Amino acid sequence: MAATTKELTTALKPDWCPGCGDFAILNGLKAAVSEAGLEPHNTLVVSGIGCSSKLPHWIKCYGFHTLHGRSLPVAQGARMANHEMNIIVISGDGDGYGIGMGHLMHAMRRNMRMSVIVHNNQTYGLTTGQTSPTSDLGYKSKSTPMGNVEVPVNPMALGIVGGATFVARAFAGDVKHMKMVFARAFKHNGFALVDVYQPCVTFNKVNTYDFFREKTYKLEDEAHNPADRAAAMVRAMDHERLAIGVFYEEARPTYEGMHPALVAGPLVRHDISNVDLTKALEDFY
Amino acid sequence: MAENRVSIKIGGEAGYGIMTAGATLAKSFSRGGLNVHTYSEFPSLIRGGHNTYQICAAPEPVYSHWDKIQVLLALNEETIALHWQELTPGGAVIYDSQKVQLKPDLVRRTDVHVAGVPLEALAEKAGGKIMMNTVSVGAALSMCDFPFEFLESAIRDQFAKRKEIADQNSAAARAGYDHVGQNFSALRPAHVSPVPGAPRRIVIAGNDAVCLGALRAGVKFHAQYPMTPASSMLHFFAAQERNYNMVSKQVEDEIAAINFAIGANFTGARAMAGTSGGGFSLMVEALGMAGMTEVPLVIVEVQRPGPSTGMPTWTDQGDLQFVIHASQGEFPRLVIAPGDQEELFFETFNAFNFAERYQMPVIVLSDKYIAEGMRSYEPFRWQDLKVDRGKLITEGEAQELFKKDGGDWFKRFRFTDDGVSPRTLPGMRGGMFVAATDEHDETGEIVEAADNRKQMMSKRMGKLEVVAKEIPGPKFYGPKEADLTLVCFGSTKGTVLETFKDFERNNLKVNMLHFVYMHPFPAQDAGKKLATCKKWATVEANFTGQLEALIAQHTGKRPAHAFRRWDGRPFSPEWLFSKVEEVL
Numbered sequence: 016m017a018a019t020t021k022e023l024t025t026a027l028k029p030d031w032c033p034g035c036g037d038f039a040i041l042n043g044l045k046a047a048v049s050e051a052g053l054e055p056h057n058t059l060v061v062s063g064i065g066c067s068s069k070l071p072h073w074i075k076c077y078g079f080h081t082l083h084g085r086s087l088p089v090a091q092g093a094r095m096a097n098h099e100m101n102i103i104v105i106s107g108d109g110d111g112y113g114i115g116m117g118h119l120m121h122a123m124r125r126n127m128r129m130s131v132i133v134h135n136n137q138t139y140g141l142t143t144g145q146t147s148p149t150s151d152l153g154y155k156s157k158s159t160p161m162g163n164v165e166v167p168v169n170p171m172a173l174g175i176v177g178g179a180t181f182v183a184r185a186f187a188g189d190v191k192h193m194k195m196v197f198a199r200a201f202k203h204n205g206f207a208l209v210d211v212y213q214p215c216v217t218f219n220k221v222n223t224y225d226f227f228r229e230k231t232y233k234l235e236d237e238a239h240n241p242a243d244r245a246a247a248m249v250r251a252m253d254h255e256r257l258a259i260g261v262f263y264e265e266a267r268p269t270y271e272g273m274h275p276a277l278v279a280g281p282l283v284r285h286d287i288s289n290v291d292l293t294k295a296l297e298d299f300y
Numbered sequence: 301m302a303e304n305r306v307s308i309k310i311g312g313e314a315g316y317g318i319m320t321a322g323a324t325l326a327k328s329f330s331r332g333g334l335n336v337h338t339y340s341e342f343p344s345l346i347r348g349g350h351n352t353y354q355i356c357a358a359p360e361p362v363y364s365h366w367d368k369i370q371v372l373l374a375l376n377e378e379t380i381a382l383h384w385q386e387l388t389p390g391g392a393v394i395y396d397s398q399k400v401q402l403k404p405d406l407v408r409r410t411d412v413h414v415a416g417v418p419l420e421a422l423a424e425k426a427g428g429k430i431m432m433n434t435v436s437v438g439a440a441l442s443m444c445d446f447p448f449e450f451l452e453s454a455i456r457d458q459f460a461k462r463k464e465i466a467d468q469n470s471a472a473a474r475a476g477y478d479h480v481g482q483n484f485s486a487l488r489p490a491h492v493s494p495v496p497g498a499p500r501r502i503v504i505a506g507n508d509a510v511c512l513g514a515l516r517a518g519v520k521f522h523a524q525y526p527m528t529p530a531s532s533m534l535h536f537f538a539a540q541e542r543n544y545n546m547v548s549k550q551v552e553d554e555i556a557a558i559n560f561a562i563g564a565n566f567t568g569a570r571a572m573a574g575t576s577g578g579g580f581s582l583m584v585e586a587l588g589m590a591g592m593t594e595v596p597l598v599i600v601e602v603q604r605p606g607p608s609t610g611m612p613t614w615t616d617q618g619d620l621q622f623v624i625h626a627s628q629g630e631f632p633r634l635v636i637a638p639g640d641q642e643e644l645f646f647e648t649f650n651a652f653n654f655a656e657r658y659q660m661p662v663i664v665l666s667d668k669y670i671a672e673g674m675r676s677y678e679p680f681r682w683q684d685l686k687v688d689r690g691k692l693i694t695e696g697e698a699q700e701l702f703k704k705d706g707g708d709w710f711k712r713f714r715f716t717d718d719g720v721s722p723r724t725l726p727g728m729r730g731g732m733f734v735a736a737t738d739e740h741d742e743t744g745e746i747v748e749a750a751d752n753r754k755q756m757m758s759k760r761m762g763k764l765e766v767v768a769k770e771i772p773g774p775k776f777y778g779p780k781e782a783d784l785t786l787v788c789f790g791s792t793k794g795t796v797l798e799t800f801k802d803f804e805r806n807n808l809k810v811n812m813l814h815f816v817y818m819h820p821f822p823a824q825d826a827g828k829k830l831a832t833c834k835k836w837a838t839v840e841a842n843f844t845g846q847l848e849a850l851i852a853q854h855t856g857k858r859p860a861h862a863f864r865r866w867d868g869r870p871f872s873p874e875w876l877f878s879k880v881e882e883v884l
Contacts, residue, residue, distance in 0.1 A: 026707075027708070059726045064737070072745060078735070079593070082589050088559030091560055092560035092566075092571065095549070095564050095569070096521060096564040100567065117556075120552075275541070282546070282564070283569045283727070287517075287570060287687055288518075290544070295515055
C-alpha cells in the first residue's frame with residue numbers, strides 16, 4: 016500500500032540550513048515515492064555521509080546511513096539479497112563523485128535496478144566548505160583559496176559513457192519537474208543516475224538558485240530524444256546552457272534479471288535451515 | 301625405508317601442470333586408504349616461475365608436510381639443483397633422461413639414486429607432450445610400489461566427461477609406471493601399501509573447507525576481489541552458484557566486497573567476503589560500520605606475509621593483532637583462527653551463527669598453509685549442524701513491538717539484558733528503522749547526548765562479555781604430563797601434532813595448548829591452563845610474537861621460550877623438533 020507524503024514525513028525535522036536545496040529534494044522525493052506507489056516497508060533508502068546523506072532519517076522507509084562513499088556497494092548488496100526491494104540511493108557530489116567515484120563507475124556497468132540521487136551542490140558542506148569534484152574551475156574555497164584548477168567531473172557525460180541505463184538531471188529550484196524526473200527514474204528497470212543541482216546557500220555563493228534559474232532549460236521543451244546517445248552527449252557537454260530532464264535512457268537486462276540464482280525468488284527468502292552438502296562434497300573424494 | 305610412509309616433491313616451471321599432477325597423486329594415495337597432506341610452493345617468479353608440490357602419505361593421519369622427501373619428481377633441471385639436498389638417504393630423483401643432460405656435479409651425493417625416465421617421449425607416445433606430468437605421476441607411484449589401480453581411478457574421475465582424454469592420460473600414467481617397474485625395479489626409495497577397508501576420505505584445501513562451511517550455514521551471497529592466497533574461495537562459490545542458488549560476486553575492490561556483504565546481511569541474506577591481509581586493510585572502515593550498525597557479518601582473512609604486498613604466495617601469522625584491533629574506535633567482534641581444514645569448515649559454519657546471534661562482525665583468520673594446502677579427512681559431519689539466526693524476528697512480532705512502543709520507528713537498537721536487540725529486515729511491516737554509522741539511539745536516530753552514548757557503548761561492548769562466556773578456551777593435545785607445552789594458534793596446530801610422532805619416538809614429553817578463539821580472549825581459561833604447565837613455549841609465524849603479547853596482556857604470563865619464524869616458510873616437524881631439543 017502506497018503512503019501519502021504526510022505518512023512519509025517524520026516527527027523529527029531535518030537539520031539542514033534554512034534555504035538549503037536538500038529540503039526541496041526531500042519534498043520531491045516524498046511526493047515521487049507517494050505517487051509512484053512505492054510501499055515504505057518495501058523501500059530502502061541508502062545513503063553515504065554528508066549533508067545530503069542524512070536524508071534517510073527524514074523519510075519513513077527503511078534506511079541505511081552508511082559510510083562516506085560507500086552507499087552504492089551497500090545498496091547493491093541489499094539489492095542482491097532482495098531484488099524485490101525498491102532501492103533509492105542518496106548521495107552528494109563529494110560522496111558520489113569523489114570518494115565513491117570508483118563504485119559509481121562499476122555500479123553503472125552492472126545495471127542493478129536502483130535510483131541514485133546525487134545532491135550536487137558543488138561544494139563540501141558538512142565539513143564547512145571545501146572544493147568538491149564538481150566545483151567550477153576557479154572556484155575559491157578554504158581548500159582552494161587561489162581558485163580550483165581541476166576540471167569538474169561531468170556526471171551526465173560519465174553516466175552516458177559509463178553504462179548507466181538512465182541518466183537525468185533535476186534542479187532543486189523546480190520541485191515539480193524534479194518529481195517528474197524521480198518518478199521516471201523509479202519506473203526505469205535498471206541503474207538510474209539522477210544528478211540534482213542543489214544550491215548550498217551557506218558555502219557556495221556562485222552556483223545559486225538565481226544562477227541555475229538563468230542557465231537551465233528543460234530537455235522536454237526542446238524535443239530531446241533520450242534514446243539518442245550522441246545527442247545526449249552533446250547536451251551533457253554543453254557548459255553554457257545547462258540541461259535538466261532525462262538525457263539518456265536505454266533498455267538493457269539488469270544484473271539481477273540475468274542471475275540464475277535469483278529466479279528462485281529473492282535470496283532472503285531461500286530456505287537455509289538444512290542445506291545439503293552432498294553435491295558440493297562430491298568433488299573432493 | 302621400512303616405514304610405511306612417503307614424501308614426494310614434484311617440481312618444475314609454471315605451466316607443467318604440477319598442481320594437477322600433485323592433486324592426482326594425493327587422491328590416488330587417499331583412494332588407496334592412506335592419509336595425505338599436500339603443500340605447494342611457488343617461489344620467486346624471477347627464477348622462471350619454479351613451482352613445487354609436495355605430497356606426504358601414510359596410513360595414520362598426516363598433519364603437516366616434512367622437510368625431507370624420498371622421491372623428487374623433477375620436471376626440469378632446476379628442480380634437481382634446488383631440491384636434491386632434501387632427499388633422505390636411499391631417496392631417488394626422477395628426471396627426463398632425454399631432455400636433461402645430467403651434469404656429474406648436479407647431485408653431489410652418493411646415497412641417493414637418479415632415475416632417468418623419458419617423460420616427454422612417453423607422453424608424446426600416449427597422445428601429447430602435455431601429459432608429461434601424468435607420466436611422471438605414474439613413475440613416482442611405481443617408485444613407492446603403490447598399486448596402479450588407484451591412480452587409474454583418480455584419472456578416470458578427473459576426466460569423467462571426456463573419455464578420450466581419460467584414456468590418453470591413463471595410458472600416459474601407465475607408461476611412466478611400467479617404465480620405472482621395468483628399468484628401476486631395484487630402486488625403492490619408499491614402500492607404501494594400501495590400507496584395505498579404510499574409510500572413504502575427502503582430500504580438501506582450507507579455502508574449500510571454509511566455503512563448504514559457509515554453504516551449510518546458508519551463505520547466499522559472497523563478494524570478493526581476487527587476492528592470493530584467498531582467491532580460490534571466489535572460484536569455489538562461482539562453481540557452486542547454480543547448485544546452491546547463491547550469488548558469488550567479483551567486485552571492483554575489497555572496499556566494495558565488504559560493503560556488498562554488509563548490504564546483503566542487513567537485508568537478511570547470509571553473506572560473507574573473503575580476502576587476504578591487503579584486502580582486509582581496505583575493509584577496515586566498513587568493519588567498524590558492521591560493529592556500529594550491528595549488522596551480522598563474516599569475513600575470512602587468509603594471511604600471507606606483509607607488510608604491503610609482502611610475499612604473496614607464502615604463509616604467515618602476522619595479522620593476528622591487526623584483525624583484533626582493526627578500525628577506529630571500539631566495537632565488539634569475534635576472531636576465530638581455526639587450526640586445520642576440518643576446523644575451518646566447522647568454525648566458518650559457527651561464524652555465521654555467532655554473527656547473527658550477536659549481530660557483530662566475525663573474522664575467520666586462516667593462512668596460506670592451510671588455505672591452499674590439502675589434507676585427507678573422513679567427510680565432515682555436516683548433517684547435525686543447526687542454523688541459528690538469533691533474534692531475527694517475524695513481521696508479526698515486529699508489528700506487535702512497534703505498536704507497543706509507538707513513534708516513527710521500530711526500536712532496532714533496543715536496550716536488552718544481553719545487549720542483543722530484536723532484528724527486523726527491510727520488507728517487514730512495522731519494522732522500519734534507519735541504521736546509522738553515527739552514534740544513535742534505540743531507533744537509529746542520530747543522538748550525541750552523553751548518557752545515550754554511554755548506554756549504547758555499554759550495550760554493544762556488553763555483547764562481547766556475553767559471547768565470551770560461550771566460546772571455548774584453548775585446548776590441550778598430546779600427553780597429559782609434559783616437560784614442555786607448545787602454545788600456538790591457527791595453522792601451527794598441524795606441525796605440532798605431526799612433531800608429536802618424533803617426540804614420542806625420542807621419549808620427549810611435549811604437549812600442545814592450541815588457541816582457536818582469539819578475541820574476545822579466553823583469559824581466565826588460558827591463565828588456568830597455562831598455570832598447570834611445567835614449562836611452556838610459544839610457536840608462531842610472526843616477528844614480534846603476537847600470540848605471546850596477547851597472552852601476556854590478558855594473563856600476565858610469559859613463555860620460557862618463543863619459537864618464531866617469519867620467513868614465509870611454514871613450520872616443519874624437523875625445524876620444530878630441533879628447537880624443542882635445544883631447550884629440553
